[in-house]
Amino acid sequence: MKDTKLRGLYAITDSKLLADGRLLPYAEAALKGGARLLQYRDKSEDDRRRLREAEALRELCDRHGAQLIINDDAELAARLGVGLHLGQEDGSLSAARALLGRKAIIGATCHARLDLAEQAIREGASYIAFGRFFDSNTKPGAPSATPELLAEARQRFSLPITAIGGVTLDNAPGLIAKGASLIAVVHALFAAESANEVERRAQAFSELFAIN
Ligand SMILES: Cc1ncc(COP(=O)(O)OP(=O)(O)O)c(N)n1
């Protein structure tokens, strides 16, 4: 059965790191290591491949009791009956909520702005995401946020908070202590030599939530 509690490791795929046949084995390793959410983040325009890959990831998530989230693409999320993550330039959150229904997980990028979080909550977000907290290999130009912002957001909002951007095993405990319920990770999870290494890292990230 699926655990719908939004707390733990949130693994995000990367088309370059997971090229050459690594997408499915590395994603499965992250799930075996305890990732609770898996985001399919692929910026290409190859719709057929994206559908195929997202379907395969949905099956993996089902098998491991985790939730698949599609980045940017509300239609694909609706087609598969899975969750969605929207940034500020990715279309209306209210419209996505109407399309996907009240049970779907929908996340919203809020950068370092509490006003954007308030708006996302009003429009029906399931979680709010803040970042980037540290230097990011994947998205170096993302606006930056401070851990103090997390503490303020935690005080103000009761829904789950995701921290993203340059998160590693070393700096994640500080973000969890400040109130992050989900830790979203690309590079520190998937820039690995083997699927076994991804599983080991995912387990280590997941264990941080058992302690806190
Ligand atoms: C969990 C999570 N948080 C933030 C983002 C960034 O979304 P966005 O600002 O739309 O940027 P892209 O990822 O689309 O480049 C995210 N994807 N996931």
Ligand SMILES: Cc1nc(C(=O)O)sc1CCOP(=O)(O)O
């Ligand atoms: C996709 C994304 N969004 C960010 C934001 O701040 O909104 S940071 C980011 C990249 C996260 O990858 P890594 O763990 O490799 O830094």
Ligand SMILES: [Mg+2]
């Ligand atoms: Mg986006």
